[in-house]
Amino acid sequence: MSDGWILGLDLGTSGLRGVITDETGEIHAEAAAPLTDQSPTTWSAALSGVLLELKPHLSRVHHIIADATSSTVMLWDNGVSSPVLMYDDGRATQEYAAIRDQLPADSAAHGATSTLSKVLWLRNHCPVSSGTRIAHQVDWLNAQFLGFPPPTDWNNALKLGYDPIREQWPDVIEQLLSPLSPPKVVPSGTPLGSVQEAVQDTWGFPHQCTVHAGTTDSIAGFLAAGAQALGDAVSSLGTTLALKIVSERPIFSPSHGIYSHRLGRRWLAGGASNVGGGSLLEMFSLEQVRALSKRQPGPKRGIACYPLRGVGERFPEADAKKAGLWPDKHLPEAVRFQAIVEALVAIEKKGYERLHALGAPAPQRIFCVGGGCRNAMWQRLRSAQLPHVVAQTVERPPAWGVTRLLADEGP
Template sequence: MYLGIDLGTSGVKVVILSERGELVAQASSPLNVSRPKPLWSEQDPTHWWQATNNAIAHIKAMHPEHLADVKAVGLSGQMHGATLLDANNQIIRPAILWNDGRSAAECENIEQREPKSREITGNIAMPGFTAPKLVWLEKHEPENFARVAKVLLPKDYLRLLMTGDFASDMSDSAGTLWLDVEKRSWSEKMLHATNMRVAQMPKLYEGTEVTGHLLADVAESWGMAQVPVVAGAGDNAAGAAGIGVINPHQAFLSLGTSGVYFVANPSFQPNPAGAVHAFCHCIPDTWHQMSVILSAASCLTWVTELTGAENEAALLSEVAELDFSKPGSVIFLPYLSGERTPHNDPNAKGVFFGLGLNTNRAELGRAVLEGVAFAFADGQQVLKDAGTQIDEVSVIGGGARSALWGKILASVLDMTLTYRDGGEVGPAFGAARLAQIGHSKVPASDICLPGKVKQTIAPDSQMQSYYIGQYEKFKQLYQALKGQF
């Protein structure tokens, strides 16, 4: 058995896989995000540990025999978050998350201090990344900055409490803006540009390497042996491992809190001008590109609550009753938390355009599904502009449950989408697979196999005929309004 732990933004998910890769147990525990000021997004790291223990306790109550048989643990988690520890490993302040937009000015400052920043990291400096958060901290909370002994990404804080080790993997660390992504090592130049030191960084490992073992008290509490813990991955790379996207030109769409268009690459292929992320994959000697939209399935949750629908599924049922032989009257810009690819605009705002007296809840829901699809289309275009070849696209994440959304996405992107077993479990599934690779020492290609195809969704020609015009209007709306944001 292999245990995968995924620290997401909205909750911690834990899964156990059998030797044959079958899902035998899973549990989750929710998390909340604090937004004390405009553009801010924070969480208390102690809540991550509580949620992890709650999810493990649920599995222990239901399947103690499976936990006892676990041979290794893998970790995945939300990327970019700055978890700040003092010399006594105590938390200095709430963690600043990936969708926090406060450090736009600091991004410009970093690129001025290190003119080769984009060349070294392969990425444009964005407020979501970790390094700008520390520059912000130095300016606005200097007393806290002076106390920083270690900076850990969210999942790596869990690792510290699990094993006592300061360690991270290449894929997650690539999102800090401190990594030389091509060389897969910390960049002294980028650290210097933010007044940080290598000593404040965790030790780097490939995603399939063992970083330590469970501490005795943690193992006893969880009902496990002191098994090895592998480095794991950032949530997107782990999701790729979970669905078998480890070979060149394979891709997936992730419909989680954020939206990700992920493509595996055989080499380092940056395109910072298009705000494309170029990161290390969790498999050695492999890289990947991502276009990222900051609000995806979270838009559906938001409009469900806004309109008083019973739940997302109920709203989707209402949307499905609409006439999709013709275009909707409302267009939605899904920038509820600002936007990354391709705009790199933390000040971008969500917009409904085309409202009328007859606009109802279902039409707003439809506009949200289509607006997220159009944002993915923006991301697909900049990937292709970078010369990226995309042969097949799988879908993962909670939003993958909606076949209607899949039909909209396929039609907007002009791509057939593949839905596989394990896609809804996503990163936790991949984390468990990485644990198996690290423990058994078998090639990743033997473990990270694509799941059984559940369905494929092809573009609808009638929907495509009107989405072309609506997508153009979507792009024009952002350009017309960005000066007002």
């Protein structure tokens, strides 16, 4: 793919962002619009705002590719949608309990927040007809350009129960979804069709503009960090801590909260903990975090700490009953702060060790994305404890990262 510019779109939890690049990755234009809620009406208004700002450049765009929040899903029937269930919506506890023992042990569809559990909840609580379709957030976005419900990509399909190794839907998933049908699945980057004429006329896209299957927001963020070689890893230090590493083989271990996405000819293995930057805000204000993070770390005191804000952990050990362990509140605030950061680094280190023990390569380069990258103490402690830390990660938006799926030399 080397002709024309690329429009990358990232539909997330707080906003929609668009980036126009050429095939080398140089950015020529950017735009963003906030989201006040999660609904197709709000998404549509944000999309119009982004396209309006980018309109002077759209005549040169020959390719469109998008990412969106993994496991955000709805039912869709002739343009009318059910409520949107977000990635972290956990209401489908009864639905998951009813299917848990029927799922393959290594399926990414385990859990009440999985796409499969949420779709079953929607099926049980919303009107369903012969024309009702399952639509991930990214499917809705692609349909705005195509004019028809498209196939989904193999990364967004994972938590609906798709088998990325055999590249097919297991029979049990089709049976559980009935009378709904699972969507057709294609590899990320696959051409889905041309931009419909009405959209061309409104926004000025050329007639030969192609829409491509995209991916999830986390994978777009991984690519935006610059990681793509075997052994490249990305630690996302946001509200929660998420790790991913490029592997030659897939790794699935639900008991450790680990699953794998396809990434070109390779795999992206990883997991997400429930601890992270949000743990610091449990004990400190944002102003305190900013001030304390600038301090030099003191001597390590070995204070026992596992800073879970609620009950339950996903990775590097899946334990629904695990409770948090916090530093004694009578300790000086600098000591408590460092103890929490040390615990976050230890959990990150254990996560990479767990992935390696299960067959992933040892990290060769660890890139960093998210707000934690700007926490100086966190970075100093990571540099002391983790191998091959890349401190000079260039932060680019996921909307740029998703365009790399169409680069001449993809992962």
